[in-house]
Amino acid sequence: xxxxxxxxxxxxxxxxxxxxxxxxxxxxxxxxxxxxxxxxxxxxxxxxxxxxxxxxxxxxxxxxxxxxxxxxxxxxxxxxxxxxxxxxxxxxxxxxxxxxxxxxxxxxxxxxxxxxxxxxxxxxxxxxxxxxxxxxxxxxxxxxxxxxxxxxxxxxxxxxxxxxxxxxxxxxxxxxxxxxxxxxxxxxxxxxxxxxxxxxxxxxxxxxxxxxxxxxxxxxxxxxxxxxxxxxxxxxxxxxxxxxxxxxxxxxxxxxxxxxxxxxxxxxxxxxxxxxxxxxxxxxxxxxxxxxxxxxxxxxxxxxxxxxxxxxxxxxxxxxxxxxxxxxxxxxxxxxxxxxxxxxxxxxxxxxxxxxxxxxxxxxxxxxxxxxxxxxxxxxxxxxxxxxxxxxxxxxxxxxxxxxxxxxxxxxxxxxxxxxx
Amino acid sequence: xxxxxxxxxxxxxxxxxxxxxxxxxxxxxxxxxxxxxxxxxxxxxxxxxxxxxxxxxxxxxxxxxxxxxxxxxx
Numbered sequence: 001x002x003x004x005x006x007x008x009x010x011x012x013x014x015x016x017x018x019x020x021x022x023x024x025x026x027x028x029x030x031x032x033x034x035x036x037x038x039x040x041x042x043x044x045x046x047x048x049x050x051x052x053x054x055x056x057x058x059x060x061x062x063x064x065x066x067x068x069x070x071x072x073x074x075x076x077x078x079x080x081x082x083x084x085x086x087x088x089x090x091x092x093x094x095x096x097x098x099x100x101x102x103x104x105x106x107x108x109x110x111x112x113x114x115x116x117x118x119x120x121x122x123x124x125x126x127x128x129x130x131x132x133x134x135x136x137x138x139x140x141x142x143x144x145x146x147x148x149x150x151x152x153x154x155x156x157x158x159x160x161x162x163x164x165x166x167x168x169x170x171x172x173x174x175x176x177x178x179x180x181x182x183x184x185x186x187x188x189x190x191x192x193x194x195x196x197x198x199x200x201x202x203x204x205x206x207x208x209x210x211x212x213x214x215x216x217x218x219x220x221x222x223x224x225x226x227x228x229x230x231x232x233x234x235x236x237x238x239x240x241x242x243x244x245x246x247x248x249x250x251x252x253x254x255x256x257x258x259x260x261x262x263x264x265x266x267x268x269x270x271x272x273x274x275x276x277x278x279x280x281x282x283x284x285x286x287x288x289x290x291x292x293x294x295x296x297x298x299x300x301x302x303x304x305x306x307x308x309x310x311x312x313x314x315x316x317x318x319x320x321x322x323x324x325x326x327x328x329x330x331x332x333x334x335x336x337x338x339x340x341x342x343x344x345x346x347x348x349x350x351x352x353x354x355x356x357x358x359x360x361x362x363x364x365x366x367x368x369x370x371x372x373x374x375x376x377x378x379x380x381x382x383x384x385x386x387x388x389x390x391x392x393x394x395x396x397x398x399x400x401x402x403x404x405x406x407x408x409x410x411x412x413x414x415x416x417x418x419x420x421x
Numbered sequence: 422x423x424x425x426x427x428x429x430x431x432x433x434x435x436x437x438x439x440x441x442x443x444x445x446x447x448x449x450x451x452x453x454x455x456x457x458x459x460x461x462x463x464x465x466x467x468x469x470x471x472x473x474x475x476x477x478x479x480x481x482x483x484x485x486x487x488x489x490x491x492x493x494x495x
Contacts, residue, residue, distance in 0.1 A: 045469035049477075069469045117492070139491065146493035162446055172490030230490025232482070238461050241443050243450045248461040252482040254489050262493065289483030290432055291461050295453040303458065306432025309480035317480040320432065325458040333458060343479050368479050375474075379466065381457065397466040409477065417466035 035078035035088060039394075040420040045069045051366075051409030054101035055277070056181075058268040059352040059364030061104060063409060067097040085127040087135075093119040105264045106182040117143035121150075131158040137170075145177040145264075147225075162240040170232045175225040178263045184276055226259035244295040254285040267362045268353050277363040279348055285311040289319075299327040309343075315368065317343035331384045337401070338376045345370035366407045377401030387421070394421040 051063030076088045095117040105111040118141070125135030132155075139150035152170035159165055231254070238248035261279040268274050289307035296302055307319040318341070325335035346368035348361040355362040379399035387394050397417035404410045446454070453459065462485050463471060471486035482488040 041465060043465055043468055047469065047473055049473075067473075069472070071468065119491075141491055143493065148491045150491055161448065162443070170488075174490055176493070228490065230488070232488045232490075234482075234488075239443060240446050240451075240454060243446055244453055246454055246459065246461060250483045250485075252488050254482060256489050283489075285480075285482060285489065287480060287483035287488075292432075292435060293459045293461060295456065295459060301456065301458040304432070304435075305484070307480070307483050309482070311479075313479075315479040317478070319480070327458075335458075341474075341478060341480075346479060367477055371478070373478065375470075379464075383457065397464060399464075399466045399470075401470060403473075403477075405477065411473065411477075413470055413473065415466045415469055417464070419465075 049411035055365040056101040228258035314347035
């Protein structure tokens, strides 16, 4: 009886002890984290092209182009009091190109062949703890004959831990400077209005005359521009299939309006008369693409991409791309890739001296012609855990590709991507 | 010239077959799916390749790149 009582008392004491601990109060107060620079990315490419169907000379001229493109991205990340992640990405792009055909905007070949484009951009994305996000972006681009302002809104929703839906709506509001081939610039004319009076110079500049009496004040306006607007709605759906396979489907609907050609592109009629290309003022494009990535074995990845494209200018096309990265080690991989592309000709395309004055719309730009292309090359990706040579250079990608087109155009491109953390 | 090979139809069929066989994958099973080579988008290093393809071909879009506008290209 005594043993039983002692046992019961002992058990009771143990039971009390089990519930005697006070739960430790959480004294950690969540603090927001200010924006900090998390990543710097520099992408540079060298591009060289040759061909003999330049649109500047009506589909028969030299298409030699050299382009050096550079893009610098700075990514800032921070968290607010509501545990939302804020990501601000600032970008600056700088391209410099030389184009042999640009010399023949002037009939004598005296025009400039070099040009530079600068294009900054800004994106702000907010992501909650569930992984859903939305954001806004702005973009500006300027080069001698073209200016562009772009805006976009995008959002992403996790449908489950294995599926994600994204959408993006964007608009570009562009101005095309109306630089005509030298022989096609409007001749000097005098337009008399009540006030003021304007006339057009042989170089295409519009000059206004103001004042009156025995003297005039002159004010030279810039070369006029025409607007071009592009609106795009994009939707994509990504799905994990199993532990080695995932896929996505993407659909864009693109509507363009305004001046959709380029004013320095010539077209030669059958009788030898040259005119500026004339394309419709609207265009609707619908591309649909799909990706399928598979992790084969322990060291090989199969990346594939397919796209079907259709527009109301008569072009339909198909694209198929395959890339095989092979992991030499967990942080070093090499890859080979191949891309095949085929398209039908636009209703408005015609080769040199095939159009007539009876045609409403006409172009000899070979990017609108029937063509097939092959693009193949190799690349490598290096991303050691402590950085390359223990530096802030976190990852390096190098990629080379050779491109050939059935229109006798060929090109080579070499690209580098430096990522610093 | 008619398209000889329905490339997109082949690709679409593969994708549809894949989607129909989805299984639930837990977070700790995603080590291969989270690999840098498995990302369902173009690599950053491909950015300028996508641009020149837009300039030299009639099609664009559905790949995260340009769809039109923003530059003096079609």
